Amino acid sequence: MKAEIIAVGTELLLGQIVNSNAQFLSVELAALGIDVYFQTVVGDNSVRLQEAIEIAKGRADLILFTGGIGPTEDDLTKDALAASLGRGLHIDQLAMNHVDQFFSNRGVPMTENNRKQALVIDDSTPLPNETGLAVGLAISHEDNYYVVLPGPPREMKPMFTQQAKPWLLQHALTDETPLYSKMLKFAGIGESLLEDKLINLIHGQNDPTIAPYAKEGEVTVRISTKAPSDSEAMKKLDALEEQIRTILPENLYASTDVPMEKVIVDWMASTGLTLSCAESCTGGLLMESITSIPGSSSMFMGGIVCYSNEMKQKLLNVPKNYLEGEGAFGAVSREVAEVLAEQVRITAGTDYGLSITGVAGPGSSERKPVGLVYIGIAEKDGKTEVFELKLSGNRENIRIRSVKAILYRLWRRLAEHKADTPL
Amino acid sequence: MKAEIIAVGTELLLGQIVNSNAQFLSVELAALGIDVYFQTVVGDNSVRLQEAIEIAKGRADLILFTGGIGPTEDDLTKDALAASLGRGLHIDQLAMNHVDQFFSNRGVPMTENNRKQALVIDDSTPLPNETGLAVGLAISHEDNYYVVLPGPPREMKPMFTQQAKPWLLQHALTDETPLYSKMLKFAGIGESLLEDKLINLIHGQNDPTIAPYAKEGEVTVRISTKAPSDSEAMKKLDALEEQIRTILPENLYASTDVPMEKVIVDWMASTGLTLSCAESCTGGLLMESITSIPGSSSMFMGGIVCYSNEMKQKLLNVPKNYLEGEGAFGAVSREVAEVLAEQVRITAGTDYGLSITGVAGPGSSERKPVGLVYIGIAEKDGKTEVFELKLSGNRENIRIRSVKAILYRLWRRLAEHKADTPL
Numbered sequence: 056m057k058a059e060i061i062a063v064g065t066e067l068l069l070g071q072i073v074n075s076n077a078q079f080l081s082v083e084l085a086a087l088g089i090d091v092y093f094q095t096v097v098g099d100n101s102v103r104l105q106e107a108i109e110i111a112k113g114r115a116d117l118i119l120f121t122g123g124i125g126p127t128e129d130d131l132t133k134d135a136l137a138a139s140l141g142r143g144l145h146i147d148q149l150a151m152n153h154v155d156q157f158f159s160n161r162g163v164p165m166t167e168n169n170r171k172q173a174l175v176i177d178d179s180t181p182l183p184n185e186t187g188l189a190v191g192l193a194i195s196h197e198d199n200y201y202v203v204l205p206g207p208p209r210e211m212k213p214m215f216t217q218q219a220k221p222w223l224l225q226h227a228l229t230d231e232t233p234l235y236s237k238m239l240k241f242a243g244i245g246e247s248l249l250e251d252k253l254i255n256l257i258h259g260q261n262d263p264t265i266a267p268y269a270k271e272g273e274v275t276v277r278i279s280t281k282a283p284s285d286s287e288a289m290k291k292l293d294a295l296e297e298q299i300r301t302i303l304p305e306n307l308y309a310s311t312d313v314p315m316e317k318v319i320v321d322w323m324a325s326t327g328l329t330l331s332c333a334e335s336c337t338g339g340l341l342m343e344s345i346t347s348i349p350g351s352s353s354m355f356m357g358g359i360v361c362y363s364n365e366m367k368q369k370l371l372n373v374p375k376n377y378l379e380g381e382g383a384f385g386a387v388s389r390e391v392a393e394v395l396a397e398q399v400r401i402t403a404g405t406d407y408g409l410s411i412t413g414v415a416g417p418g419s420s421e422r423k424p425v426g427l428v429y430i431g432i433a434e435k436d437g438k439t440e441v442f443e444l445k446l447s448g449n450r451e452n453i454r455i456r457s458v459k460a461i462l463y464r465l466w467r468r469l470a471e472h473k474a475d476t477p478l
Numbered sequence: 479m480k481a482e483i484i485a486v487g488t489e490l491l492l493g494q495i496v497n498s499n500a501q502f503l504s505v506e507l508a509a510l511g512i513d514v515y516f517q518t519v520v521g522d523n524s525v526r527l528q529e530a531i532e533i534a535k536g537r538a539d540l541i542l543f544t545g546g547i548g549p550t551e552d553d554l555t556k557d558a559l560a561a562s563l564g565r566g567l568h569i570d571q572l573a574m575n576h577v578d579q580f581f582s583n584r585g586v587p588m589t590e591n592n593r594k595q596a597l598v599i600d601d602s603t604p605l606p607n608e609t610g611l612a613v614g615l616a617i618s619h620e621d622n623y624y625v626v627l628p629g630p631p632r633e634m635k636p637m638f639t640q641q642a643k644p645w646l647l648q649h650a651l652t653d654e655t656p657l658y659s660k661m662l663k664f665a666g667i668g669e670s671l672l673e674d675k676l677i678n679l680i681h682g683q684n685d686p687t688i689a690p691y692a693k694e695g696e697v698t699v700r701i702s703t704k705a706p707s708d709s710e711a712m713k714k715l716d717a718l719e720e721q722i723r724t725i726l727p728e729n730l731y732a733s734t735d736v737p738m739e740k741v742i743v744d745w746m747a748s749t750g751l752t753l754s755c756a757e758s759c760t761g762g763l764l765m766e767s768i769t770s771i772p773g774s775s776s777m778f779m780g781g782i783v784c785y786s787n788e789m790k791q792k793l794l795n796v797p798k799n800y801l802e803g804e805g806a807f808g809a810v811s812r813e814v815a816e817v818l819a820e821q822v823r824i825t826a827g828t829d830y831g832l833s834i835t836g837v838a839g840p841g842s843s844e845r846k847p848v849g850l851v852y853i854g855i856a857e858k859d860g861k862t863e864v865f866e867l868k869l870s871g872n873r874e875n876i877r878i879r880s881v882k883a884i885l886y887r888l889w890r891r892l893a894e895h896k897a898d899t900p901l
Binding site: 066 | 490491492493495496497498500501502503504505506508513514515516517518519520521526529530533537659661668669670671673674680689690691692698700735755757760761762763764765766768769770772774775778779780781782783784785786788789792793825826827839840841849868870871872873874875877
């Protein structure tokens with residue numbers, strides 16, 4: 056099946072935002088065995104949008120739209136598609152209730168233009184918007200399938216995964232041999248080294264296929280195979296996964312697309328272990344990533360962002376002479392990372408205590424180079440480990456990579472205490 | 479002048495990379511007063527690429543290509559364009575020398591396929607590649623202008639700025655007036671209400687144009703005008719900005735594309751004010767967003783993530799009977815938000831203390847609904863304010879919106895102490 060993605064929005068044509076929706080959908084469609092032949096971006100202009108639809112009709116079986124379904128006057132996607140299909144539009148009552156509910160919950164009066172967000176094309180399947188207001192839709196018309204999704208990624212992604220994907224599997228992909236994939240997640244290893252280690256495996260076979268790609272600070276390998284049944288596919292995928300695990304046992308941390316923090320949160324929660332953190336240069340990013348996982352409240356007690364030296368002394372008992380004066384180690388040091396990890400663990404009374412202190416940049420501090428970071432792990436009745444990192448990239452990269460690094464080290468430490476991995 | 483950007487590369491259609499080239503070029507072209515009407519992505523396929531070229535010819539005056547000019551067999555851009563223009567290709571001697579030089583410098587033998595990177599279309603202007611090997615080109619043919627650029631951003635960007643842009647100004651833009659824009663950023667107001675307030679202004683005029691759009695939790699308005707000179711443009715844009723400010727004085731927080739946290743960090747740093755935070759349900763997201771801004775270390779001292787009730791009692795002196803027992807307020811309450819803000823301010827010895835406590839979900843807690851959040855602002859020698867929020871969306875949305883809300887309230891509080899805004 057051939058697909059085209061049409062992103063609607065003048066902000067894309069002005070370069071105010073990058074078209075990350077097209078990337079997300081392309082990956083998802085590839086995983087469904089659908090070939091994306093074109094991605095198109097068109098502005099909030101009715102005539103040009105309809106031109107784009109006519110072109111797409113002729114060269115794609117499936118056309119996905121993102122954007123242009125909000126409340127404002129330049130949100131034109133549904134109108135343009137309805138016109139090009141010769142169909143009408145009507146208010147979807149469930150969607151309208153959802154919009155009304157939103158405003159009454161907030162105690163804010165609903166302005167009239169918000170009714171627009173509940174519009175759907177006649178005889179289409181409404182796709183509920185669980186993270187926003189504008190309802191999406193899916194429709195089969197003549198030889199084409201159409202899916203209309205919101206522009207904001209936080210609304211588009213869940214609507215595709217939870218609403219549009221099942222609709223496609225049921226209506227559009229009935230006679231395709233389904234493609235089954237597994238996402239293998241790796242930590243503590245770079246893309247090129249990983250590819251190097253797997254190169255023989257990658258070249259040695261083409262079913263299942265092996266596709267590595269790198270995201271910010273972590274590497275993912277997608278293994279895929281087409282098979283008539285789930286069980287046949289899984290047999291092939293599981294076998295390959297085991298081969299890869301034997302090559303990289305210390306790096307393969309999950310065989311579903313979950314972040315390391317989720318593996319850690321679930322593991323510690325299920326085994327009754329608790330965690331606390333002391334962050335300097337990452338300023339809360341570590342704790343934010345842990346608490347982004349539902350269920351973290353049962354294993355994460357809290358922590359301290361000790362951005363200033365005063366906070367390091369006052370709340371985490373870092374000796375003043377560690378931080379200041381002639382020959383002091385300085386805030387960015389192995390010694391301070393050690394104290395931070397141990398003291399936050401004691402203060403919070405947790406099984407593990409993590410610490411991060413470093414120079415995120417842009418400027419250097421204490422005459423130490425940007426990218427120098429120390430991360431510490433303290434453990435109840437266990438030894439405290441401190442690791443030195445020399446990271447490259449900008450402030451954001453360095454902060455993210457510091458967090459990835461300490462999470463990886465915690466995962467390794469937890470694994471040492473367990474014969475079998477949590478996977 | 480109407481432009482279309484055609485990005486060539488199957489890796490884009492597979493979602494392996496995001497089309498950041500289109501964003502970069504769109505911004506550059508807008509600044510030149512060129513309207514980008516379409517962005518197209520097509521794979522490394524000769525037939526589909528030529529289809530895309532024919533479509534673009536009919537709807538754009540200027541067509542820019544990125545990608546598909548490397549040494550490999552799937553690099554087809556120059557061949558496809560040459561075919562569609564009915565022209566030949568030849569080796570550009572300067573480009574060939576550049577390629578030879580590269581290999582001889584490295585002492586590596588040049589493989590034959592690298593000669594391809596020196597190819598240009600007959601009677602075109604070669605665009606030297608200062609950061610890579612593949613030569614680009616610019617060409618005027620019948621009613622269209624064509625510019626061919628490399629795919630890797632580190633090659634494409636300098637080639638556009640140093641080679642293609644001057645070519646365009648000299649050959650294609652002799653009679654264009656440049657476009658000037660301003661980004662107005664709003665907080666504490668939704669997209670629909672904002673448009674409702676500005677609707678008369680939006681309808682009442684088309685120069686400067688007014689384009690509102692919503693990002694996660696905030697609204698942006700771009701005002702744009704074409705003018706012969708910077709000063710004339712700014713006069714028109716500033717006048718309109720003032721009109722909008724009079725309508726929404728409590729929501730317009732910046733007239734450049736900066737996040738609220740940057741405005742607050744810069745403001746507090748420049749006035750010597752300091753800040754600390756106590757976070758429960760947001761788990762560090764507030765402090766992470768503040769410390770993501772370079773320079774925050776001079777105004778942000780740190781804070782506490784008091785995820786558990788024990789941490790709220792131990793580190794922030796929340797009375798036990800506030801949290802537990804018959805008729806207790808509970809952790810998610812106005813009273814606890816107040817204590818958290820005041821205690822973290824005192825502990826850190828800062829001018830302001832912020833607090834967030836709420837139910838981010840997915841599950842409710844203390845029999846309180848998901849989305850109920852209390853945010854507090856404590857101020858040295860000032861009164862403590864607590865606001866109740868009823869937010870919708872998933873865990874991530876609720877956490878982000880809670881942070882946006884407290885930042886907005888802090889900005890308002892800072893503004894109250896200042897006759898003029900920081901803008």
